[in-house]
Amino acid sequence: MKRLYEKLAIVLICFTGFIHEGSSIKEVAAMLPALSVSALAQLLPGRKLTAVLLALCAALCGILPPMVCMLPLLLYDALWEGKWQLILCGLTYFMGEPDASQVAISAACCAVTVMIYLRVSKLEETVDTLRSLRDEVTEKNMQLKSTNEAIARAQDSEIHIATLKERNRIAREIHDNVGHMLTRSLLQAGALMIINKDEQLKEPLESLKTTLDNAMTSIRQSVHDLHDDSIDLRRGIEEAISAVDGRFTVKLDYDMSEKAAGNVKLCILGIVKESLSNAVKHSTGDRINVSVQEHPAFYRLTVEDNGKCGEIAQTGIGLENMRERAASIGGTINYTATEKGFRVFMSVPK
Incomplete structure (x- = not known):
């Protein structure tokens, strides 16, 4: 759009050259082809047809002298085409009887046109540079955002892992220390109850043993919960x-x-490891799909590969171990062998 405004200004400059002319018909005859070719150059830049028409229009100066007034406009389009030499065809004007004052006016107008072109081209180059910088900054910001999100996810993962390790350590500490001391206290209380012959101490000793039993149950449940988490x-x-x-x-x-129970997690993990090991040992395929899904009423595990398998050795130790694992938490497991691959499917009700 800016280039159109510049062209309008150049056209007004060209009109100053027509003041020197006397025939309005020749002026119109010069303006129409020049304006038409300039409009075509705006619509079809970089085409051979545009260059040929610019050269022909400039060459009309030898036949139609007022055309020399439109040379600044043609020069502007030729400069944008990168072929300013096309305007040299306008030298045909000197084959006739050139008007010195008209030549001076056209030359001055061409000089102004060149300055306008240099200004506009520099401006467009600057705009392109700024646009490129803006796009580059936007891309860098997107990359930075993506990197920051990845770092945040990594930090969250590390914090989560550290939390799990700390919970596991606390569970072990409670089990190894507090649990053992409570067990020893229970044994001592039981021994005291056996050797005690004082009826007045019987009830307090039973109360003490009950309290220790409840404490042991509570500790055991806490350790179990921490281990599951x-x-x-x-x-x-x-x-x-x-x-x-x-x-x-x-x-x-x-x-x-x-939120799944620890025994469910351990069962699923054990079956996944066994299934992957079996696939590596026996499968002729190259792809394994593992799916672990939680549904409102049950958990579902599927491990399948794309290797060919004709029959299943039902007495295999690995398959029997997986069946026992599933049964231990109330789940069911099935094995399917086809020409398309081997599939392990387990369902565990909540």
Whole structure:
């Protein structure tokens, strides 16, 4: 749009040259082809047709002398085409009887046109540079945002792992220290009850043993809860996948909350490891899909590969171990072998 405004200004400059002319018909005849070619150059830049028409229009100066007044406009378009030499065709004007004053006016107008072109081209170059810088800054900001998000996720993951390790350490400390002391106290209380012959101490000793039993139950439940919370199932599965033979491409589809019981998590993790190990040992395929999903009423695990398998050795130790694991938490497990691959499917009700 800015270039159109500049062209309008150049056209007004060209009109000053027509003041020297006397025939309005020749002026109109010179303006129409020049304006038409200039408009075409605006619509079809960089075309051979545009360059040819600019040269022909400039050459008309030899036939139609008032055309020399429109040379500044043609020069402007030729400069944007990168072929200012096309205006040299306007030298045909000197084949006739050139008007010195008209030549001076046209030359001055061409000089002004060149200055306008230099100003506008420099301005457009600056705008392009600023636009490029803006795009580069936007891209850098997006990369920085992505990097910051990745760092934040990594920090959250490290904090989560550290929290789980600390919970596991606390559970071990309680189990090894407090649990053992309570167990010893229970044994001592039981021994005192056996050897006690004083009826007045019988009831206090029974109360003491009951209190110690309740404390042991509470401690055991707390340790159990801490241990359950310290199991990061997803991380365990990802570590098992990372250890798989490089000839396999393993895809994990994980959608399960961290609220599952510890025995369920351990069962799923154990079956995933056993299934991956079996696939590496026996499968002829190159792809394994692992899916762990939580539904409103049950948990679902699927491990399948794309290797050919004709039949299943039902007496295999690995398959029997997985069946026992599933049964221990009330789940069911099925194995399916087809020409398209081997599939392990387990369902555990909540």
